Amino acid sequence: MSMRLRWIILAALTLAAALVGRAAAWTEDVLGAPFEMRYVNQPADYSGNVRCTVVRLQAPNSTGKAVLYVHGYNDYFFQREMAERFVAQGYDFYAVDLRKYGRSIMPGQTLFELRDISEYYADIDSALTIMTAEGGAREIVLMGHSTGGLTTSCYLARHPDPRVRALVLNSPFLDWNQSAMQEKMLIPMVRTFRKLAPRMKIPQNSDGAYAHSLHRAFGGEWDYNLDWKLELSPAVETSWLAAIDAAHDIVQNTPRINIPILLMHSDTTVTSGNRGDAVLDVEDIARYGRGLGVDVTEITVRGGLHDLALSARDIRDAMFDYLFAWLKENGF
Secondary structure, eight states: OOHHHHHHHHHHHHHHHHHHHTBOOOEEOTTOTTOEEEEEEEEEETTEEEEEEEEEEOOSSOOSEEEEEEOOTTOOOOOHHHHHHHHHTTOEEEEEEOTTSGGGOOTTOOTTOOSOGGGGHHHHHHHHHHHHHTTOOSEEEEEEETHHHHHHHHHHHHSOOTTEEEEEEESOOOSOOSOHHIIIIIHHHHHHTGGGSTTOEEOOOOOSHHHHHHBGGGTOSBOOOTTTSOSSOOOEEHHHHHHHHHHHHHHHHOOOBOSOEEEEEESOBOSSSSSSBSSSOHHHHHHHHTTSBSSEEEEEETTOOSSGGGSOHHHHHHHHHHHHHHHHHTTO
């Protein structure tokens, strides 16, 4: 072994120990046993102290395979059924609540605040380190939903990690779903002048229709914390909008992801209801998703919701069947 390689391995092990050392002990998660969670304190940012949260559900007989799930905007990990499906297939399941989301929210923080997509890379790094150093994961599948799909795509494009062997994208947020004038004029204008007013609020067009199709309180199938996943998406700051637009530049122009990618999206975009994607333009997802890497498999999920894992049972059953078959075909 060369001296240079030894130094690289030593540095990696030192970094892993440092990252794990900043994590608190595992405790029972809000989802209840056997789900567990732990905080990881991260270096303070422009607004003060930040942390992420790693949640896990371990398979009874670990095979060294694991999945790390990254949630979307105005979201957090609550998809118990999804985790249980992975565990039933022999995967250890992990999820990360990114800084300023869900379990990771700290007093006084602005929810979902962001100035650069790379802020989330440390949260993903911390989760991966815990998975390998403590969980013994040898083959990791990274999975992202919506803005989490954008984040994971940027992470692997700009920060490839040999621990990650495949990428699964659930309705990734690869482009704006706005009018031509907003996308061509207003958003670039905001991005240009964001430093003058980084915290200026920009309202979103949200009538709660998507939440009403999901949450049990409104007639949906699912239960989750409405303080962490709000009924109405809040106004976003100009700095958040600029950060997302810059991330779109990465995935639309120079992604170069060199591991297998499964790109999943609904068959139609809808403005309301529960038989399509009520958040993003599925044609944009398909257009930019196909160009993310050298090995992209695209599937269209008929009648799938924006979060395909929360679709009607027959639809999500078929989606998960395909997902696990794809993973097996690719050697995972």
